[in-house]
Amino acid sequence: MIRVENLHRHFGAFRAVDGASLEIxxxxxxxxxxxxxxxxxxxxxxxxxxxxxxxxxxxxxGEDITGLPPHELFHKGLLRTFQIAHEFxxxxxxxxxxxxxxxxxxxxxxxxxVGRKRIAExxxxxxAKADEVLEFLTISHLADHPAGxxxxxxxxxxxxxxxxxxxxxxxxxxxxxxxxxxTLLNTIADTIVRLNAERGxxxxxxxxxxxxxxxxxxxxxxxxxxxxxxxxxxxxxxANEAVIxxxxxxxxxxxxxxx
Amino acid sequence: xxxxxxLVALSNFVLIPAVAYGSQLALGALGVTLIYGILxxxxxxxxxxxxxxxxxxxxFTWLFQSWGISLGPLPTAxxxxxxxxxxxxxxxxxxxxxxxxxxxxxxxxxxxxxxVSIGVMFIYNGLTxxxxxxxxxxxxxxxxxxxxxREFRELTGLSEGLGIKTTQGxxxxxxxxxxxxxxxxxxxxxxxxxxxxxxxxxxxxxxxxINPERVVMVTWLIVAALITxxxxxxxxxxxxxxxxxxxxxxxxxxxxxxxxxxxxLGAIAGGFVIAFSEVGITYAWKKVLGxxxxxxxxxxxxxxxxxxxxxxxxxxxxxVAVLLFRPTGLFRGKSV
Ligand SMILES: Nc1ncnc2c1ncn2[C@@H]1O[C@H](COP(=O)(O)OP(=O)(O)OP(=O)(O)O)[C@@H](O)[C@H]1O
Ligand SMILES: [Mg+2]
Numbered sequence: 158m159i160r161v162e163n164l165h166r167h168f169g170a171f172r173a174v175d176g177a178s179l180e181i182x183x184x185x186x187x188x189x190x191x192x193x194x195x196x197x198x199x200x201x202x203x204x205x206x207x208x209x210x211x212x213x214x215x216x217x218x219g220e221d222i223t224g225l226p227p228h229e230l231f232h233k234g235l236l237r238t239f240q241i242a243h244e245f246x247x248x249x250x251x252x253x254x255x256x257x258x259x260x261x262x263x264x265x266x267x268x269x270x271v272g273r274k275r276i277a278e279x280x281x282x283x284x285a286k287a288d289e290v291l292e293f294l295t296i297s298h299l300a301d302h303p304a305g306x307x308x309x310x311x312x313x314x315x316x317x318x319x320x321x322x323x324x325x326x327x328x329x330x331x332x333x334x335x336x337x338x339x340t341l342l343n344t345i346a347d348t349i350v351r352l353n354a355e356r357g358x359x360x361x362x363x364x365x366x367x368x369x370x371x372x373x374x375x376x377x378x379x380x381x382x383x384x385x386x387x388x389x390x391x392x393x394x395x396a397n398e399a400v401i402x403x404x405x406x407x408x409x410x411x412x413x414x415x416x
Numbered sequence: 417x418x419x420x421x422x423l424v425a426l427s428n429f430v431l432i433p434a435v436a437y438g439s440q441l442a443l444g445a446l447g448v449t450l451i452y453g454i455l456x457x458x459x460x461x462x463x464x465x466x467x468x469x470x471x472x473x474x475x476f477t478w479l480f481q482s483w484g485i486s487l488g489p490l491p492t493a494x495x496x497x498x499x500x501x502x503x504x505x506x507x508x509x510x511x512x513x514x515x516x517x518x519x520x521x522x523x524x525x526x527x528x529x530x531x532v533s534i535g536v537m538f539i540y541n542g543l544t545x546x547x548x549x550x551x552x553x554x555x556x557x558x559x560x561x562x563x564x565x566r567e568f569r570e571l572t573g574l575s576e577g578l579g580i581k582t583t584q585g586x587x588x589x590x591x592x593x594x595x596x597x598x599x600x601x602x603x604x605x606x607x608x609x610x611x612x613x614x615x616x617x618x619x620x621x622x623x624x625x626i627n628p629e630r631v632v633m634v635t636w637l638i639v640a641a642l643i644t645x646x647x648x649x650x651x652x653x654x655x656x657x658x659x660x661x662x663x664x665x666x667x668x669x670x671x672x673x674x675x676x677x678x679x680x681l682g683a684i685a686g687g688f689v690i691a692f693s694e695v696g697i698t699y700a701w702k703k704v705l706g707x708x709x710x711x712x713x714x715x716x717x718x719x720x721x722x723x724x725x726x727x728x729x730x731x732x733x734x735x736v737a738v739l740l741f742r743p744t745g746l747f748r749g750k751s752v
Contacts, residue, residue: 207619231625243620245613256613257624276606319624 158183158327158359159204164213166196166203166383173199175383176213181327186353186360188374188391190367192404196383197363198240201329205237206230217327234326238319238333240363242312246305250296250315253304254287255280257322283322290318295344310337317345321352327359328352334369342366346373367391379403417574422707424576428565429703434688434695436584436653439591442687443646444664445671446598446680447639449749453615453678454635455516457529462643463665464540467658468507469644470651471548473500474555481557489559491583493648500648505640511536512636520632537662544658553656556583583652594645595684598638602680607634615678663728667694670731674738676749685746694730697721 159181166174174196181187189197202208204215206227215223222230245253291297294314299307304315313333320328330349334342350373352358364370370377371391379386379394381403387394394400444466451459459465476496486492515536519528562585565577602608614621614631622628647661654660671690675682701719709715722729738745 205623226628227619227622228625228627231623237623239619243617243623245616245620247612247616248609252609256609256621256626280606323625 188377191380237329238316438688438691444668445683461537466647467661470647676745682747
């Protein structure tokens with residue numbers, strides 16, 4: 158599905174992604190773990206077109222997508238969520254979701270004046286879809302709230318909701334679970350599994366919560382210092398010396414996270 | 417009676433001119449604010465784009481006049497506005513394609529865009545002077561007044577007269593229509609919502625599949641329309657002169673910043689704040705006060721806070737004060 162080859166992203170002299178090569182198999186839910194600052198988010202940013210790579214290539218279904226802008230990747234079915242939730246703060250949650258399938262016919266200036274009936278139908282269908290997604294995420298009571306004024310956890314749900322508005326091929330989730338309560342975390346895990354099974358989404362999931370990773374991800378890729386360190390099931394990884402070393406090297410907190 | 421006279425004098429010399437001027441500034445400031453919100457830079461070429469738009473309107477007006485086409489009591493320029501908008505749209509879109517797009521692709525910093533827009537300003541500046549010269553041009557025709565001072569006096573028996581110029585009436589009515597259409601567009605159409613989304617959070621808008629080039633193009637089209645209308649209204653009301661339009665940059669930016677850069681509502685409020693301050697501070701209040709105060713207190717001087725030559729200082733002082741004390745402006749735009 159996605160193949161990353163010898164990808165580099167440097168910030169000045171600092172190599173945030175330093176020759177990462179990895180593969181995400183079609184139909185998998187691949188976990189991406191690693192100590193803080195390992196370069197996971199930067200890797201996502203480069204794959205999803207938010208950052209230009211310093212060098213290296215990203216291949217999607219055999220096609221070179223390196224450096225394509227995010228809106229083009231969107232139309233190829235590549236979506237991502239942000240570690241720090243983003244939202245259109247002046248719009249309601251429903252409107253936020255309704256923005257998602259960019260490139261609607263209403264976006265052509267001409268159609269604003271001519272094809273009004275078709276646009277109205279499209280909008281109705283979108284609104285219904287958005288409500289369905291909000292319902293699914295248990296936040297339908299927030300539909301008419303301005304998205305800038307909902308809680309951090311709720312914003313994370315909205316992020317996940319965005320990816321459900323269209324038929325994506327591959328979705329990159331950057332710590333969707335962080336700041337979300339246990340019950341909801343379980344719902345999210347179920348949602349991911351269901352989207353994977355029923356709608357054929359491929360996922361790549363960054364998460365620090367190993368329970369969460371263990372529940373839904375196979376395989377799990379470990380990143381450290383900008384490179385892929387290991388890959389395997391969670392148990393294999395936990396037993397891997399190099400991985401333990403990488404986590405230990407960055408302090409006790411991370412070691413506990415792995416335990 | 418004295419009170420009525422004071423009221424009429426106040427309306428005639430302060431309120432009506434300020435409302436008309438405020439409407440013109442508001443339209444100008446809306447353009448600045450949209451560009452800031454979507455393209456994320458302060459466009460210094462704005463005043464000269466306005467001069468270009470007005471110039472094309474004047475040329476079309478002359479053409480229509482030579483064909484004997486007129487709108488009767490209304491200025492012929494109204495008929496020429498759509499053509500002026502089209503010409504301005506071509507100019508700004510071509511500029512965007514040739515100049516700004518290059519820097520967008522480089523992901524240049526806003527300050528680079530500002531400098532680039534100053535370069536564009538000089539080019540437009542030369543273009544308008546080359547085509548129509550640097551002199552004053554009057555192009556208002558049709559009926560001059562809606563209410564004429566002398567008739568008003570005769571009708572009411574007051575010693576003060578009230579005059580409303582046709583151009584002032586047209587300015588306000590046009591501005592209301594344009595603003596209503598703009599807000600409907602931004603709030604109710606898919607394209608307008610994409611623009612708001614893009615302005616609010618660019619990264620997320622891209623991720624949602626919104627095409628940035630399309631948003632940028634629509635923005636330029638709207639700006640071309642706003643600025644041509646603003647420039648034409650100002651030119652009808654006062655007169656057209658490229659240098660004056662360049663100078664309008666200051667009150668227009670002050671309006672946009674006072675209201676909060678990036679906030680359309682703020683741009684409108686800011687336009688009126690600046691217009692009322694400017695007109696109010698440069699007006700000689702002797703007459704109005706003379707009607708209101710008892711004879712013993714009547715002022716001997718003009719009671720003019722600032723000579724008209726210094727009117728731009730008003731915008732400047734308000735601008736500095738806002739930047740110091742409330743950099744996000746009245747409507748919490750983006751901080752500058
Ligand atoms: N824009 C930037 N400029 C400079 N350095 C950056 C930038 N973005 C990230 N970095 C650096 O790159 C390194 C990797 O950051 P990244 O956000 O990718 O880590 P991460 O693996 O996602 O960590 P976490 O688990 O804490 O989210 C960090 O040391 C960070 O300081
Ligand atoms: Mg991260």
